[in-house]
Amino acid sequence: MRPENHRAVREQLGAFALGQLDAAERVAVQAHLDGCPSCRAELNSIAPLAAPLRSVRPERIDDVPALPPGLGEAVMSRIRAEAGGGQPTVTPAPPDRAPWRTARRLQLAAAAAVIAIAAGGIGFGVGAQGSSSAPAPLEAVAVRSASPTVQAVADVVPHTWGVEIKLEATGFAPGRVYRVSVTDDQGRTVGAGEFVGTGAEQMRCNLNSSVLRAAAAGFQVTDPDGQVVVSAAL
């Protein structure tokens, strides 16, 4: 399967799962699915959403504040636990667990940590901005790692000056310098900064680019040889 076809089909999987493609497009996607286990797996993870989504009334989405009830307290107890014990929030998965489960656990923990920070600021009036300020609109992105050692999760934050990437990762080779760049929807690549690999130690790195969120199509992390190690579509 040609890679460009694979990529084009992959981005149609959403519309395919929601029954939004016309007959010819459906046939083309189905033909690709028959020969591509990874796209089938992708479809299997999103297809079950179609039915429950149909029951959502769009006008209700804007009704209520974004944080679900109980989350504030759950988050604060987690923060207290971390502040008190200094225990890591992510424990290593048992050896019998498949690697992707570990990655998922890390991702969820990272997402929870991010919500924790936002909730701390809003619900409890912590910080200088006061309780009326809106939460930073963090957007979790699906990160693809081309290296078996690199585990990475990322959120992006749309700012008025450009998009910020909050990258959390382990496994970048210690001492090597990695470059992060954002690609815009015109195909231009714009630098967002550099960092040094920390090996097995967890790193958190915020990278800033001048590409506005609406124009950002993706980002990538390249090693000193110019090889893409981590990439994500936005």
Place this chain on the structure above:
Amino acid sequence: MITDALRRISPQQREALVETYLRGRRYAEVAVGLGVPVGTLRSRVFYGLKALRLVLDEMGVEP
């Protein structure tokens, strides 16, 4: 539950799902309204579903 989950994905991805699926509008029409190519809108629908799945998993919900 799924309404809560929708509130927690990015505004662009949410808008793509709401307009094309919940409101049933045509991709071409929505894309023009947002000033983006149809391909970008498709991509937002796909990554929106992925993000939604992640949020639901995090909330402990099996769709």
